[in-house]
Amino acid sequence: MIELEGVPELIDPVMVAAFEGWNDAGDAASTAVAHLDREWKGEVFAALDAEDYYDFQVNRPTVFLDNGVRKITWPTTRLSVVRVGGDKPRDLVLVRGIEPSMRWRSFCNELLAFAHELGVEMVVILGALLGDTPHTRPVPVSGVTSDPDLARTMDLEETRYEGPTGIVGILQEACTHAGVPAVSLWAAVPHYVSQPPNPKATLALLNRLEDLIGLRIPLGELPEDARAWQVGVDQLAAEDSEVAEYVQTLEEARDTAELPEASGEAIAREFERYLRRREPGTGPGGPGVATEGDAFLRDPGSGRTRPPKPTQPGPESVPGAEAEAAEGSEDARDADAPGPSAGSADGSPDTGTAAEDTDAGTEPSAGTDGDGDTDGDADGESGK
DSSP states (O other): OOOOOSOOOOSSOEEEEEEESTTBGGGHHHHHHHHHHHHTTOEEEEEOOHHHHOOTTTSOOEEEEETTEEEEEOOOEEEEEEEEOSSSOEEEEEEEEEOOSSOHHHHHHHHHHHHHHHTOOEEEEEEEEEESOOTTSOOEEEEEESOHHHHHHTTOEEOOOOSOOOHHHHHHHHHHHHTOOEEEEEEEEEGGGOOSOOHHHHHHHHHHHHHHHTOOOOOTTHHHHHHHHHHHHHHHHHTOHHHHHHHHHHHHHHHHHHGGGOSHHHHHHHHHHHHHHHOTTOSTTOSOOOOOTTGGGGOOOOOOOOOOOOOOSSSEEOOOOSHHHHTTOGGGGGSEESSOOOBOTTSOBOOSOGGGOOOTTTOOOOOEETTSOBOSOOOOOSOO
């Protein structure tokens, strides 16, 4: 049950949601919502009853000490609200939690009833998938929707994905049937370095969200964290010749796929975004700063902790196609699959590299990069 207490009248509210688990490769999506909550000092005012939606043997509660008193934190989904200042203030309703274990339809209905009561104008759901994408290139971010009109007006892809889905896909479809505009943004995380955190993917999602809702998002230390992550993976890959060779293969495939996008229209579009993000004094982020998703590719200097060593090309932790995946299990994305393959936007397994994907109905090819780049065909679904 949702408890509403002390919620003010909201201004043009947009709901932004992310769920840990199957839809959250590298923790990129949940970390993005946590970043918004932290930077804009969100206040939690509601939570769903954990008893209704979670299997506590799958997502166990945790015990902690508060001034010597033992307390328990239950796995759940919490909601907070932040007000973004500026010339045109706007409110964001942030939904952050764990993919529920059961009663998904009731779960989505509760969130939608809440959105209706607060007058939410649009729902944006963030997700991350494992894919055949090199860590040295901008992170592909696909923006998809089930609403044909929304796809046309917001320059999004209309999803045609078929296959196992997670709570992101279920919530998006529930929004569509309820008449609430909904968009899913999916970041592709390199499958060979899938361990969280992945600040580069988080940064890409926030940059794409910034473009979608028209707000300047303060990035804090995230660009620096992304630079450190980039340098760390570069160094680790250089220490293993097989990994380095595999990364080079992915780079060639990615670059080949992007060649058609080097058009005058694409260049003009990205230059406009470049100027908009650097225009001083606009939005809550203050004067324009370098926020491009690939900015850290030019700054190798950082002493930050490196991520875990990537695995060898070969069997890799990618979303599985077993019965667990069909049930939307969080553990499905950890199942072994032959060879490094791209995870679908939904987390279901696919084969071949991004450059080989041509079936728009079955695989989310790269979409709009977090730094504004556009990758080929993005009707990959994500979540579906």
